[in-house]
Amino acid sequence: MTFSKLPWRFLLLMVLVGLNLRPALSSLAPLLHRVQQDTGLTPLAIGALTTLPVLCLGLFAPMAPRLARQYGPERALSIALLVIASGLLVRWWQAPAALFIGTLLVGAGIGVAGSLLPALVKRELPKGADLMTGVYTMALCLGGALGAALSIPLAESLGGWPRSLAAWSLLAIIALIAWEVAMPRTAPLKHQLGQTGTGATLGLLRQPLAWQVTLLMGSQSSLAYIVFGWLPTLLVNRGYGEAEAGWLMGLSVMIQLISALAAPWLARLGRDQRPALLLVLSFSMAGLWLLLMADSSLRWLGVTLLGLGQGGSFSLALTLIVLRTSDARLAGRLSGLAQGGGYALASLGPLGVGIMLEMQVSTAAVAWLLMAIATVAALCAWFAGRARQLAFTESGGLTTLPAPVR
Template identity: 30%
Template sequence: MKNGGRATLLLAAILLTALNLRTALASVSPVYTFIQEDLGIGRAAAGLVVTLPVLCMALFAPLATLVGHRLGRRAMILFSVALIGAATALRIEGGLFTLFASALAVGVGIAAIQALMPEVIKQSFPERSATINGAYTSSMALGATVAALAVVPLTQLSGWPAALSVWSVLALPALLAWLALGGIEEVRAPGAADPLRERLPLRVPRVWMTMAFFAMTSLMYFSVLSWISQVYEDAGLSPSRAGVALSVFTGVQILSAFLVPTLANRFPDRRPVLVGVITTTVVALVLITTVPTAAPWTPFAWAALIGASQGALFPLALTLPLDNTRTPEMAGRLTSACFLAGYGVASLGPTTIGAIRDATGGFTTPLLILAAIACAQIVLTTRLTPNFYIEDG
């Protein structure tokens, strides 16, 4: 296969893989009510189906990076896609243990892919890495949107176990694309310099600020992803219309993940764009809390507003380790630390939000807590001055 053909096939493999990275999460929250009624569990327990994968994304990202450097990135990604597909298919069993076990396995697979895919993109598309990263993020949002939109009708047609397991079919074309590439890229030779041994300068405050920013971003995203449909069900929407609101939340991210980071790249200081994006999140949370269904169109308008801001914020947060480091090796170390801290904190979000909802009888308190966290993130953003590198202390 010629180089141009291999590059096209690799791009297809990357985008097809990305489709699998949010479907197992986004397909759950619209059918929380069905799962709770069928299995007799509360909202906090239901939230574990999203919490467990996010926790695994934190714990296994550093290990996945290490193993991927030893065995080959593409081999690790291939195995992880297969793991996500198999774990998603197991949800057809419909039991609580299987649901939680599949959540853990899905999280391990996502952790490995998210840790290694940026390196594959940078290595294979060095001149177009920003564009490919944007397409990769948008493909994740596309998978989440389709899953959120279709899962309630599928549940009404064939039950929630079938509606959750059907997304395993998305793993097959991704697997075929990686297999069609043939061969595995060269791995690091034994005894060669190991970039992972370069230590992160934890004494530098900017390291902790970057980790905190990513943690706040991840906590907000996964909390809203997990519960926005339930917020609207509590406000009186039917499960199908609440699922549409979730699909709007994820759907607008397909565009905002591309457009806003492109705009931010035109400015030497990204802080004004970051403050604007986070302020939009605060406004959206207040509107969802106070007037969720003031008019027939408002649930979808507020979902679009917070979806656009969150879709823009995630890729911007991923650029912070690149902006604050001089070498790719140190950028990789800081990114792994952000994944560990960010997804670790984010894993607390879905279950905690569900527990507060059960304790208070409504979503007002948890949504206002999220708004307060976003306000704190605005304050943190003002301290992220440009042209600072953690290697310089």
């Protein structure tokens, strides 16, 4: 597909939707101290609040294929954006119950929307889905960076943290209106045996490749959400000031934009994606180690490596969903499984770190836990990164075949 023939309307919509899938998560972390002071929530309740959206991503992402079948993927995405906007508006009320309900709604909407988009990209851009997934991931990272960077300024200018959290509903409403007006009107695919109901999902559960992609998504996402929820706290425990710790995390998220866009191009240099995956995961490990264990003079190198590693690993994990499936509908199935199971697994990461910090475990012990999670991710990447592809057989079953030459 040439540059002039790219479906620019869909690409712009994809970026606009992607911008909404992280601010609701990243905007909360900088405000946790104020939230705890105003609501009286215990540290354990605050830990549950940071874990809830990640858990919801995992619980609700598997609903995306069913919603896509019932309403069409375009309308299902509209529903998800409406739920995100509603959840953000609920956060306007300062009551703890409203905060938890709003966070649950936000997590549900993001889980469904994030699962739907890879399948839509595969359908609209079948020959360049891997590269366009990089563009989508860059939008996710940008949204996350904006949420973290603007959270405190919005609270100061709007008169409190509830309005700061609710302000992001405006971006979700803009995306919903734009999507409703300009969303693609592609005719639905004709029915094919094995592509509806639970058959394809059960078939995926019997395919080792599907589990490898899911475990990779879960392990690398666990690292990402530990950074989102706890990196500033871990840095403060090392002796950094609160402001500097916040800036270090914000800079790391901004650097993710570079590798999120570049990683899919890097993946195209070889026959499979293992070299690219292992490279970015090694960057994440090195960055975390430098920030948590090395001398403070190396903190800027650590921030840079962490940003490059996490942006690249998340981008490649999403890219694998479209590269490891033969068509858009199967990509939707794998997306629901990989993101649903992966995010459910990822929620254990920030919860585990919260429990460790509650028990006053040393930062070194937390760092070793992060190294162990990264090692698991690298092991999963070695298998998931091979040039294999899930495909339907003539009888409607699922099989794993060598990936076609692109």
